Amino acid sequence: MKLLRATLLRLLTMSVTLIGVAVVVFFVIRVVPGNPIAMMLPPGATEDDVARLTALYGLDKSIVEQFVIWLGGVLQGDFGTSISLRQPVMPLVLGRLPATLELAIFALVIAVIVGGALALTGVRHRETRTETAVDVANGVGLSIPDFLWALILIVLFGVLMPIFHISGRISPSLDLPFVTQFYVFESVARLRFDLWWDLLKHMFMPALALAIPLAAIISQLLKQSLKETMHLDYVTLSRTKGYSENHVILSEALPNAMLPTLTLIGVQFTFLIGGTVIIERLFSYEGLGNMAIDAVINRDLPLIQGIVIVFALLFTIINLLVDMMYAVLNPRLRHA
Amino acid sequence: MTAFLTVTNLSAALHGYEQRVLRSVSFSIDTGEVLGLVGESGAGKSMIGKAILGILPSAIEIIEGEILLDGQDLEKMKPADRRRLIGATAALIPQDPLTALNPSRRIEPQITNRLVDILGWTKADARVRALELLNEVHIDNPERVMASYPHELSGGMRQRVLIASAFAANPKLVIADEPTTALDVTVQKQILRLIRELQARHATAMVFVTHDLGVVSKICQRLSVLYGGKIVENSSVAEFFDGPKHAYSRALLAATPKYTDPEASLLPVDEAVIEAAAAEVLAADREWRHGG
Ligand SMILES: Nc1ncnc2c1ncn2[C@@H]1O[C@H](COP(=O)(O)OP(=O)(O)OP(=O)(O)O)[C@@H](O)[C@H]1O
Ligand SMILES: [Mg+2]
Numbered sequence: 001m002k003l004l005r006a007t008l009l010r011l012l013t014m015s016v017t018l019i020g021v022a023v024v025v026f027f028v029i030r031v032v033p034g035n036p037i038a039m040m041l042p043p044g045a046t047e048d049d050v051a052r053l054t055a056l057y058g059l060d061k062s063i064v065e066q067f068v069i070w071l072g073g074v075l076q077g078d079f080g081t082s083i084s085l086r087q088p089v090m091p092l093v094l095g096r097l098p099a100t101l102e103l104a105i106f107a108l109v110i111a112v113i114v115g116g117a118l119a120l121t122g123v124r125h126r127e128t129r130t131e132t133a134v135d136v137a138n139g140v141g142l143s144i145p146d147f148l149w150a151l152i153l154i155v156l157f158g159v160l161m162p163i164f165h166i167s168g169r170i171s172p173s174l175d176l177p178f179v180t181q182f183y184v185f186e187s188v189a190r191l192r193f194d195l196w197w198d199l200l201k202h203m204f205m206p207a208l209a210l211a212i213p214l215a216a217i218i219s220q221l222l223k224q225s226l227k228e229t230m231h232l233d234y235v236t237l238s239r240t241k242g243y244s245e246n247h248v249i250l251s252e253a254l255p256n257a258m259l260p261t262l263t264l265i266g267v268q269f270t271f272l273i274g275g276t277v278i279i280e281r282l283f284s285y286e287g288l289g290n291m292a293i294d295a296v297i298n299r300d301l302p303l304i305q306g307i308v309i310v311f312a313l314l315f316t317i318i319n320l321l322v323d324m325m326y327a328v329l330n331p332r333l334r335h336a
Numbered sequence: 337m338t339a340f341l342t343v344t345n346l347s348a349a350l351h352g353y354e355q356r357v358l359r360s361v362s363f364s365i366d367t368g369e370v371l372g373l374v375g376e377s378g379a380g381k382s383m384i385g386k387a388i389l390g391i392l393p394s395a396i397e398i399i400e401g402e403i404l405l406d407g408q409d410l411e412k413m414k415p416a417d418r419r420r421l422i423g424a425t426a427a428l429i430p431q432d433p434l435t436a437l438n439p440s441r442r443i444e445p446q447i448t449n450r451l452v453d454i455l456g457w458t459k460a461d462a463r464v465r466a467l468e469l470l471n472e473v474h475i476d477n478p479e480r481v482m483a484s485y486p487h488e489l490s491g492g493m494r495q496r497v498l499i500a501s502a503f504a505a506n507p508k509l510v511i512a513d514e515p516t517t518a519l520d521v522t523v524q525k526q527i528l529r530l531i532r533e534l535q536a537r538h539a540t541a542m543v544f545v546t547h548d549l550g551v552v553s554k555i556c557q558r559l560s561v562l563y564g565g566k567i568v569e570n571s572s573v574a575e576f577f578d579g580p581k582h583a584y585s586r587a588l589l590a591a592t593p594k595y596t597d598p599e600a601s602l603l604p605v606d607e608a609v610i611e612a613a614a615a616e617v618l619a620a621d622r623e624w625r626h627g628g
Contacts, residue, residue: 233435243419
């Protein structure tokens with residue numbers, strides 16, 4: 001009963017958030033100067049042409065009227081038609097979303113592995129030069145933003161030592177058997193490891209650029225909480241039971257010390273997804289972020305709206321997942 | 337018969353400092369014997385226990401001395417072997433039951449993990465043993481307690497669990513570091529009785545750290561009085577309560593409340609006695625430096 005109420009409340013706040021986002025975006029992009037119709041017509045189009053197209057996309061009506069029409073469509077699953085691409089918005093957006101999700105998840109996996117390993121190494125060798133080295137690495141990772149990492153990586157591994165691809169999602173010459181847009185997952189499911197490898201070689205650098213700052217944040221916070229936890233009585237007690245330092249860190253300290261880091265990862269992951277916009281652009285990666293930039297350049301109002309709503313939905317879902325995970329991992333909440 | 341635990345000339349200091357926190361400490365305990373370790377706060381009582389169990393804070397190192405546990409010289413052992421020996425033969429009853437249990441794990445694995453992971457018992461055997469021990473510490477529904485998380489239990493219950501956990505592997509040595517200080521008075525008595533009961537039944541050698549001479553008189557056979565990291569008196573309990581040898585011990589005894597005359601017992605420890613004890617510690621330091 002309590003759980004049901006909590007769930008309903010949660011769904012309600014999520015819907016309110018999404019509606020709020022929809023309203024703000026809808027009005028803001030209409031206040032910003034720039035005419036989408038003028039952008040799509042060739043130079044020398046007549047006033048008449050502009051007026052006809054403006055009417056076709058409903059842009060001659062008042063903003064409030066436009067909003068009511070748009071919202072009515074959205075409630076029936078129709079997000080309108082992209083002005084620049086002349087296709088329904090939702091299929092376009094959903095077609096690009098998997099590419100961005102795969103990139104973001106890959107970046108998250110790298111960040112968690114690298115950040116976690118750094119933190120554990122720093123704690124295992126605390127108060128030695130190794131810990132200092134970890135601190136320095138964290139500092140460097142944190143002080144350079146993701147798009148600068150992207151440029152550094154492009155120069156290092158795209159130009160000087162061309163190991164990885166610096167452009168696109170997959171080599172254009174390859175025949176693609178995919179039926180979904182989740183290329184990485186589908187290539188594994190089809191056991192096409194040649195395609196999988198090609199995808200990873202494309203994804204690696206953008207993912208790494210996104211991952212480095214997050215890895216540094218994870219490493220820093222996790223190391224801090226681990227070090228505090230290592231002084232607690234139950235950790236000391238487990239040492240007297242005959243356990244090795246590694247075991248003490250991994251199975252006594254880590255499960256408790258990782259809770260704050262987990263919350264942080266949730267928040268930071270949404271930032272990371274925000275970061276994909278610019279990173280996808282830099283690496284010409286065909287994801288949602290790249291599409292968002294085109295949509296803004298073209299003043300493609302329906303497309304911008306669709307993309308923003310999908311991003312917002314994604315963020316609320318991530319927050320929900322983090323809260324659920326936290327509740328599962330923290331017994332004091334589970335029984336409360 | 338040789339003692340089960342012999343500590344000889346043990347000194348410890350902060351890394352890179354002359355100043356010692358343990359000053360040539362020597363004592364020994366036989367199987368089945370309880371040694372009380374008394375002294376004011378900061379005297380180094382906990383430090384002695386930590387040195388034996390190998391859990392000294394990283395800033396503090398042992399600079400000389402020998403710890404013989406069951407005939408083995410701990411300081412000469414490889415760290416991994418030493419850890420396993422401690423895990424198999426010794427156990428700690430900690431001071432604060434509220435912080436000594438891992439908040440994210442159920443009670444059962446916290447009692448059985450040493451048996452399973454270090455001593456190689458099967459999970460089923462370890463579970464039977466844990467239930468048996470929870471019975472021994474008078475917990476009414478052991479099954480439920482084993483499935484609980486620490487935050488679901490009261491302080492007294494948690495200390496019972498920790499005592500059960502300490503005695504689970506039939507340790508030959510138990511170090512109880514002020515095991516009742518964090519509990520309220522009525523629970524204190526029960527827990528003390530429990531520790532004495534288990535110690536006697538299992539004939540465990542025990543170091544019992546406390547501020548309370550009244551407790552010492554009830555459960556210890558011998559006691560060592562610590563001042564400034566130095567043992568100023570080693571006596572049997574009978575000798576001690578007949579008349580302590582050292583002036584500091586006498587002052588300590590005089591400062592302990594008596595049921596018969598609570599007013600008279602609140603004497604503060606005489607300044608002169610403290611100064612004399614401090615001077616003695618300094619003299620011992622000078623002698624130690626010249627000798628070493
Ligand atoms: N981590 C540490 N680093 C440096 N010095 C420490 C550390 N822990 C304790 N000490 C010092 O070692 C001395 C002995 O401390 P210890 O904890 O053994 O005292 P104690 O006799 O157990 O006191 P209490 O009755 O308050 O528990 C104290 O003077 C203390 O300042
Ligand atoms: Mg202490």
